[in-house]
Amino acid sequence: xxxxxxxxxxxxxxxxxxxLALCGLFLAGAGHQRPLGVHGLLIAFxxxxxxxxxxxxxxxxxxxxxxxxxxxDDPSKAGIIIAMIWAIFAMFIGDWVAWLLAYPEMTFDAAxxxxxRLRPVHTTGVIFGFGGNxxxxxxxxxxxxxxxxxMPDQLSPWFVLLGYNLFCILAVSGYFIGVTQSKEYxxxxxYADIWLVIVWVTYFVLYLxxxxxxxxxxxxxxxxxxxxxxxxxxxxxxxxNLAVPVSLGHAKSYSAFSGVQDAMTQWWYGHNAxxxxxxxxxxxxxxYYLPKRAERPIFSYRLSIISFWGITFLxxxxxxxxxxxxxxPHWVQTLxxxxxxxxxxxxxxxxxNALLTLNGAWHRVRDDATLRFMMVAAVFYxxxxxxxxxxxxxxxxxxxHYTDWTVGHVHAGALGWVxxxxxxxIYAVVPILWKRERMYSARxxxxxxxxxxxxxxxxxxxxxxxxxxxxxxxxxxxxxxxLAYSFIDSxxxxxxxxxxxxxxGLLFLIGAAIGFYNIWxxxxxxxxxxxxxxADRPIASDTPAGxxxxxx
Amino acid sequence: xxxxxxxxxTGYTTTGHEWNGITELNRPVxxxxxxxxxxTIIFSVIYWVLMPAWPLVETYTKGVLGVDQxxxxxxxxxxxxxxxxxxxQQIETRNFAEIQADDSLMQIVRNTGRPLFEDNCATCHxxxxxxxxxxxxxxxxxxxxxxxxxxxxxxxxxxxxxxxNETRVSQMQAFGRDGILDRAxxxxxxxxxRSLAGAEPTGDERSDSIAAAAEVFAANCAACxxxxxxxxxxxxxxxxxxxxxxxGGDRQSVYTTVYRGRQGHMPHWEGRLSALERKLLTLFxxxxxxxxx
Ligand code: HEM
Ligand code: HEM
Numbered sequence: 001x002x003x004x005x006x007x008x009x010x011x012x013x014x015x016x017x018x019x020l021a022l023c024g025l026f027l028a029g030a031g032h033q034r035p036l037g038v039h040g041l042l043i044a045f046x047x048x049x050x051x052x053x054x055x056x057x058x059x060x061x062x063x064x065x066x067x068x069x070x071x072x073d074d075p076s077k078a079g080i081i082i083a084m085i086w087a088i089f090a091m092f093i094g095d096w097v098a099w100l101l102a103y104p105e106m107t108f109d110a111a112x113x114x115x116x117r118l119r120p121v122h123t124t125g126v127i128f129g130f131g132g133n134x135x136x137x138x139x140x141x142x143x144x145x146x147x148x149x150x151m152p153d154q155l156s157p158w159f160v161l162l163g164y165n166l167f168c169i170l171a172v173s174g175y176f177i178g179v180t181q182s183k184e185y186x187x188x189x190x191y192a193d194i195w196l197v198i199v200w201v202t203y204f205v206l207y208l209x210x211x212x213x214x215x216x217x218x219x220x221x222x223x224x225x226x227x228x229x230x231x232x233x234x235x236x237x238x239x240x241n242l243a244v245p246v247s248l249g250h251a252k253s254y255s256a257f258s259g260v261q262d263a264m265t266q267w268w269y270g271h272n273a274x275x276x277x278x279x280x281x282x283x284x285x286x287x288y289y290l291p292k293r294a295e296r297p298i299f300s301y302r303l304s305i306i307s308f309w310g311i312t313f314l315x316x317x318x319x320x321x322x323x324x325x326x327x328x329p330h331w332v333q334t335l336x337x338x339x340x341x342x343x344x345x346x347x348x349x350x351x352x353n354a355l356l357t358l359n360g361a362w363h364r365v366r367d368d369a370t371l372r373f374m375m376v377a378a379v380f381y382x383x384x385x386x387x388x389x390x391x392x393x394x395x396x397x398x399x400x401h402y403t404d405w406t407v408g409h410v411h412a413g414a415l416g417w418v419x420x421x422x423x424x425x426i427y428a429v430v431p432i433l434w435k436r437e438r439m440y441s442a443r444x445x446x447x448x449x450x451x452x453x454x455x456x457x458x459x460x461x462x463x464x465x466x467x468x469x470x471x472x473x474x475x476x477x478x479x480x481x482x483l484a485y486s487f488i489d490s491x492x493x494x495x496x497x498x499x500x501x502x503x504x505g506l507l508f509l510i511g512a513a514i515g516f517y518n519i520w521x522x523x524x525x526x527x528x529x530x531x532x533x534x535a536d537r538p539i540a541s542d543t544p545a546g547x548x549x550x551x552x
Numbered sequence: 553x554x555x556x557x558x559x560x561x562t563g564y565t566t567t568g569h570e571w572n573g574i575t576e577l578n579r580p581v582x583x584x585x586x587x588x589x590x591x592t593i594i595f596s597v598i599y600w601v602l603m604p605a606w607p608l609v610e611t612y613t614k615g616v617l618g619v620d621q622x623x624x625x626x627x628x629x630x631x632x633x634x635x636x637x638x639x640x641q642q643i644e645t646r647n648f649a650e651i652q653a654d655d656s657l658m659q660i661v662r663n664t665g666r667p668l669f670e671d672n673c674a675t676c677h678x679x680x681x682x683x684x685x686x687x688x689x690x691x692x693x694x695x696x697x698x699x700x701x702x703x704x705x706x707x708x709x710x711x712x713x714x715x716x717n718e719t720r721v722s723q724m725q726a727f728g729r730d731g732i733l734d735r736a737x738x739x740x741x742x743x744x745x746r747s748l749a750g751a752e753p754t755g756d757e758r759s760d761s762i763a764a765a766a767e768v769f770a771a772n773c774a775a776c777x778x779x780x781x782x783x784x785x786x787x788x789x790x791x792x793x794x795x796x797x798x799x800g801g802d803r804q805s806v807y808t809t810v811y812r813g814r815q816g817h818m819p820h821w822e823g824r825l826s827a828l829e830r831k832l833l834t835l836f837x838x839x840x841x842x843x844x845x
Contacts, residue, residue, distance in 0.1 A: 145571070145572040146571040146572055146574070148571075148572070216569070216571055217569070218569045218571075220569075220571040220574065221576075288574070291574045292572075292573065292574060295573075296561075297559055297566050297574070297575040297576055297577045298574070298575070298576040298577060299577060299579065300576070300577055300578075300579040300580070300581060300582075301567050301576035301577065301578055301579070302578075302579070302580060302581045303579075303581050303582070303585070304576065306581055306585070310589075325621065329604075329612070330603070330604040330619070330620060330621045331603075331604040331605050331606065331607060331612040331613070333621075334599065334600065334603045334604055334605045334615075335605060335606070337599075338595070338596035338599050338600065338605075339596075341592050341595060341596060342589070342592040342593060342596055344592065345585065345588050345589045345592055348588075349581075349585055352582075352585075359561065359562070360561035360562070478663045478664065479663075480636065480639055480660045480663060480664055481632055481635045481636040482636070482663070482664040482667070482668075483664075483667045484663075484667065485667060486666065486667040486668075486669075486670030486671045486674070487670070487671055488670050488671075488674060488679065489667070489670070
């Protein structure tokens with residue numbers, strides 16, 4: 001890791017780590033004996049540890065100039081391993097939460113293990129820990145390949161990856177000790193938020209710098225999606241997290257928004273987090289790894305264009321469908337609903353573009369579980385977006401809102417789409433990154449595929465059933481015009497579905513664990529002579545983008 | 553080198569661009585997509601015309617149907633209330649005894665009371681009103697404040713040791729912790745109290761302590777619990793001679809009660825449940841006990 005950095009970069013890395021450690025020490029002092037103090041110490045510790053890591057490799061010889069004619073993949077490798085660690089951790093917590101909902105005594109009377117703390121650990125762990133790291137790792141890989149250019153330096157990708165994980169660690173450890181600003185998917189407090197802004201802007205700039213160095217005249221679709229993901233998430237994150245801390249010594253802060261404005265800002269954020277984190281980024285993955293693996297051209301270039309702009313434009317308006325029948329003015333709800341209905345078209349256009357790309361390669365889909373992961377992902381993308389547009393219709397939402405149907409929709413997207421495309425892409429990219437011929441075991445990929453599919457189907461069907469039953473029970477009236485069921489009745493009715501969901505989740509988790517083992521063994525099993533990355537075009541030369549000939 | 557190639561499988565040419573081996577077909581957007589897009593846009597436009605939709609500077613387009621979620625909610629509530637009026641009026645206007653005598657009304661009380669009870673009361677009193685440690689059983693004859701419907705309704709309205717101005721107050725002091733009685737006296741009076749309910753002395757409980765403890769009881773406890781320990785519904789002091797215990801009748805539990813005192817907390821429901829709902833609950837609770845027998 002350190003050996004890949006130039007001398008100057010090593011020095012700069014030490015400076016950054018020292019500054020970080022000092023900030024940590026400041027927070028530790030200011031927040032002494034409060035949760036913020038704990039985080040301060042954690043930051044200081046990690047900063048100092050990084051200084052030592054860099055120092056221990058400091059005297060290593062500088063990387064040779066030859067490096068410039070190859071892609072820089074070390075951060076991608078690290079990112080993929082880290083993503084898998086987060087996957088196992090956060091899905092374990094997810095399954096714990098699932099069992100907890102069926103057997104509420106599973107908190108063992110510990111505050112840190114209560115539902116309200118474990119749940120955000122799960123959501124942050126899977127979305128940001130697993131999903132985010134996978135996005136960062138693959139985006140580095142994809143942008144270099146499709147630009148045919150090496151990243152401009154070695155330090156910024158490491159800063160982005162490790163800095164991002166510091167954010168994730170602060171977030172998750174914070175929930176356990178009770179730090180949260182209680183905005184869903186934006187729970188971390190102000191200091192973690194500020195840090196993420198720094199990291200994210202670096203990420204954005206790194207992406208732009210790489211694009212500027214590209215040797216290809218055109219920018220490939222995958223890059224549009226990754227860029228949209230990075231840019232929009234930055235905007236969302238900054239706006240939704242505008243807040244005033246109680247003091248520099250307190251973790252707690254108060255949002256700049258209040259009442260219905262706060263709700264609308266939060267769900268404008270929340271929905272576009274779905275759109276640009278859980279959708280756009282992963283479409284970037286899909287658009288690179290699927291055609292690559294299928295060895296087929298993209299079905300239609302024009303379809304890519306209209307679905308990209310359709311998604312980017314329409315998603316922005318749809319957030320208010322999370323607030324149907326609330327204090328939010330009726331007209332805002334109407335807009336949210338209608339834009340969600342229109343959104344279905346570009347969403348299905350993307351899913352269709354992916355699936356139709358497989359025409360001519362279906363025999364591969366049959367034989368290759370990696371490609372099948374991506375195929376199923378596209379199918380679930382289609383299912384969950386159809387479901388989403390349906391749920392956004394007000395009368396439908398009056399049944400589904402507050403029920404497990406939402407949770408079913410979430411996991412049709414999260415498991416079926418996000419996790420499937422990620423696993424597919426990871427299986428595709430691991431052999432390339434580590435220069436192996438193939439994964440350690442194709443059979444284990446196959447086993448993972450079926451476990452994941454079974455787990456997803458059990459999960460989603462259980463939640464559809466329980467959600468609809470719940471919704472109906474809550475609106476069933478007796479002849480005398482009063483509610484027929486108490487809330488406890490509906491909980492009792494949910495119990496079998498909660499158990500089923502937890503079993504489905506367990507299958508999914510076991511699949512992920514097998515996947516991790518397979519990846520680990522692929523990395524460990526050294527080849528005699530490492531493969532040249534046959535799949536990659538060589539980097540042309542290290543000339544800047546301006547040198548691209550006109551007319552290309 | 554933008555050289556378009558023909559894809560043998562589909563017959564379309566590529567756009568001529570290539571990224572690390574990936575190409576794209578230069579194929580028009582399928583018609584169905586345009587159709588579909590047009591359909592959703594037309595749907596939306598119609599919906600905007602009908603419903604409140606677009607913000608103007610000071611107001612918004614109200615929609616030709618004139619729908620508004622506040623007024624439609626109010627309207628729905630009004631209709632629902634009108635539908636229920638046939639029986640709610642009877643419950644509101646007739647007295648407890650009359651309602652209890654009317655089988656069809658009581659059937660409604662049972663149906664509507666159950667979800668109401670389970671949503672509001674079951675957390676403490678149990679799904680069937682069976683009670684639990686610290687929370688009285690509501691289905692037996694042992695009443696702290698009396699079994700009369702008006703009394704039960706009052707308890708529900710103001711609560712016990714609650715934040716309501718008129719709350720019922722029930723306090724039993726901490727005889728041990730506050731040093732009113734020494735340990736030996738407490739042990740004796742515990743044996744005595746248990747014997748009132750007919751419990752045989754267990755372990756090292758001495759039956760001869762009962763006589764001595766009778767005096768302690770008369771001096772310290774009778775004021776509230778009565779000479780013979782049968783309780784006082786004016787003070788919410790429980791009958792100690794029955795088998796029903798709120799905090800448990802074993803030796804350790806009774807000792808803890810006397811040592812630490814007890815102040816049960818029952819929230820008040822005025823302001824949270826309507827008069828009608830409270831009346832329904834009163835009837836429902838009394839009916840729970842009645843149907844039990
Ligand atoms: C082993 C697999 C998983 C299990 C067992 C699981 C379980 C759960 C449970 C029990 C909840 C709480 C539901 C509730 O509050 O009623 C939940 C929420 C959530 N999970 Fe998962 N999960 C898994 C995987 C994932 C993955 C991979 C993602 C994302 C990529 C994800 C994203 C979410 C989100 C966003 C929520 C919040 C849903 C909402 O607020 O409506 N989960 N999960
Ligand atoms: C056309 C696309 C989509 C539309 C119109 C849509 C619409 C909706 C609607 C109406 C809800 C329920 C809001 C409520 O009643 O509270 C919802 C919830 C949610 N959806 Fe989607 N959805 C779409 C695609 C997706 C995808 C692909 C994912 C990916 C994982 C996803 C993740 C979520 C999450 C996490 C929630 C739960 C938010 C919460 O915590 O309450 N959605 N979506």
